[in-house]
Amino acid sequence: MEEKLAKFRAQKDREAYITKSKAKIKDVLSLPKLRNKPTIEKEILINATTEEQENLIDEPITNDDIRSVISDTDDDISCCSLIDVITYALWLVVWGTLYAVFIKLQFGTIYLIVSAIVFICFNTRTKPKRPNEISAYSVFNKDCKSIDGTLKAEQLERQLLFGRGVFHV
Numbered sequence: 001m002e003e004k005l006a007k008f009r010a011q012k013d014r015e016a017y018i019t020k021s022k023a024k025i026k027d028v029l030s031l032p033k034l035r036n037k038p039t040i041e042k043e044i045l046i047n048a049t050t051e052e053q054e055n056l057i058d059e060p061i062t063n064d065d066i067r068s069v070i071s072d073t074d075d076d077i078s079c080c081s082l083i084d085v086i087t088y089a090l091w092l093v094v095w096g097t098l099y100a101v102f103i104k105l106q107f108g109t110i111y112l113i114v115s116a117i118v119f120i121c122f123n124t125r126t127k128p129k130r131p132n133e134i135s136a137y138s139v140f141n142k143d144c145k146s147i148d149g150t151l152k153a154e155q156l157e158r159q160l161l162f163g164r165g166v167f168h169v
Contacts, residue, residue, distance in 0.1 A: 080088070095115065102111035129135065138146035146152060 099108065099111055099115075102108050134145065134147055135141050136147060138144045138150065
């Protein structure tokens, strides 16, 4: 029985290791903007000591905990980290090198067009819309509800008739 249990545990450990390795490889090869950023709850657990982690798992995370993490990370708000910038730079160097090769082969224009199409495809979401997600196009939303900041014909008409001071919906 213990042999079977040991084999089962070894198999589960192997599967977990393979899954973790695949995730690491996927994370390294993915574009930096697509990587998962740690959530506030994960950040709290990461920064806590072992005893605090055990207490945090038993107790729900409070607003004070979240505020402390936010205040700690507020100073470090930036667009991209150094690793992200290096990754983008390496992708640009690879693309430029391939472009130079294709120019030598007299296929530079074709490479430019194909790379533009690939760029568009990778930056366009092809997955279906999540439930209750609001679309940018109000005709696709329930009750034709528009997102904040959308200029509607009724609003434009009110502004033209009554002046700029009228910004209400």
